[in-house]
Amino acid sequence: MYSLELRRKAREMYAGGATIAETARAHGLPCPTVRDWCRKVFATDDPTHPWGASCFRCDDPAGFPADPVSYAYLLGLYLGDGDISAVRDTPRLRISCTAAYTDLLVECAQAMRAVLPNRTGRVTRGGCTVVQSHSRHWPCLFPQHGRGRKHERPIVLAHWQRDILTAHPKPFLRGLIHSDGWRGVNHTTVKGKRYEYVRYQFANESADILALCGWALDLVGAEWRYSRYNVVSVAKKHSVALLETFIGPKTLGPQSRPSNPSPDSAPFSAFPLRTSAFAVRIAPRVSRLRGMTARPCTPPGRPSTVSRRRRK
Numbered sequence: 001m002y003s004l005e006l007r008r009k010a011r012e013m014y015a016g017g018a019t020i021a022e023t024a025r026a027h028g029l030p031c032p033t034v035r036d037w038c039r040k041v042f043a044t045d046d047p048t049h050p051w052g053a054s055c056f057r058c059d060d061p062a063g064f065p066a067d068p069v070s071y072a073y074l075l076g077l078y079l080g081d082g083d084i085s086a087v088r089d090t091p092r093l094r095i096s097c098t099a100a101y102t103d104l105l106v107e108c109a110q111a112m113r114a115v116l117p118n119r120t121g122r123v124t125r126g127g128c129t130v131v132q133s134h135s136r137h138w139p140c141l142f143p144q145h146g147r148g149r150k151h152e153r154p155i156v157l158a159h160w161q162r163d164i165l166t167a168h169p170k171p172f173l174r175g176l177i178h179s180d181g182w183r184g185v186n187h188t189t190v191k192g193k194r195y196e197y198v199r200y201q202f203a204n205e206s207a208d209i210l211a212l213c214g215w216a217l218d219l220v221g222a223e224w225r226y227s228r229y230n231v232v233s234v235a236k237k238h239s240v241a242l243l244e245t246f247i248g249p250k251t252l253g254p255q256s257r258p259s260n261p262s263p264d265s266a267p268f269s270a271f272p273l274r275t276s277a278f279a280v281r282i283a284p285r286v287s288r289l290r291g292m293t294a295r296p297c298t299p300p301g302r303p304s305t306v307s308r309r310r311r312k
């Protein structure tokens, strides 16, 4: 029987970035033993270790996150593209991201670790990368989890979540746009003259999540409207300028950026503006629901002046 102190040291070394083999060698232990200690989240018998520690909702009395900005951002990501499922009785939080947006992947993993200090991992399939983390406390922190799809069940914030988002609506909106939203440039032709304008949109099948997006936009003072039954749109110039200050584009990683971007290009327009996740996942779903082919939305009352959204 090994001492709790030795187990704690091994787990700390592993959580600090060492491999199982390095940790085993450093402490003169068999690799399978160290693997059991470090990777079996629920097997921990050390309550002082983060993996065995309580979350802020399980504290007595229940508290608030140490980093509420990261929590608000992660909640936005979760409501957009996240889910909680169980793997061998271990809850797992997964956020699906477009693989090309490497900055987003990093920010997502950082937010997970800021909310619960567990290791995070990635699984990539096709153009989609899932950032994930295991902990028995994820269901405590996201009480919206449940069976079935989010749009088939009510999504209601707990009072403590509402308090956090009221104080930090901007990171919440950033998380929503980074998951199920996009920033695009639209073309408009009025009396033969062509105009371009930027707009933000957030698409979701859940009326409750769309309402939360609208509520957060109201909190920051941005004008918005429904451009479709399942799309919240922000297109007014001053509102878009406001969102630019804390959202901006879903940037690509440095290795994917053009080496010599055009000096006269718009600051954000050099990068793809709409994720392939939207094209692959949401657009066909909307098309099936409405029985029509995918096409850009047309604001009511201006059917002939809005041309296709530019895609680069």
Ligand SMILES: [Zn+2]
Pocket: 054, 055, 056, 057, 058, 136, 137, 140, 141
């Ligand atoms: Zn908990």
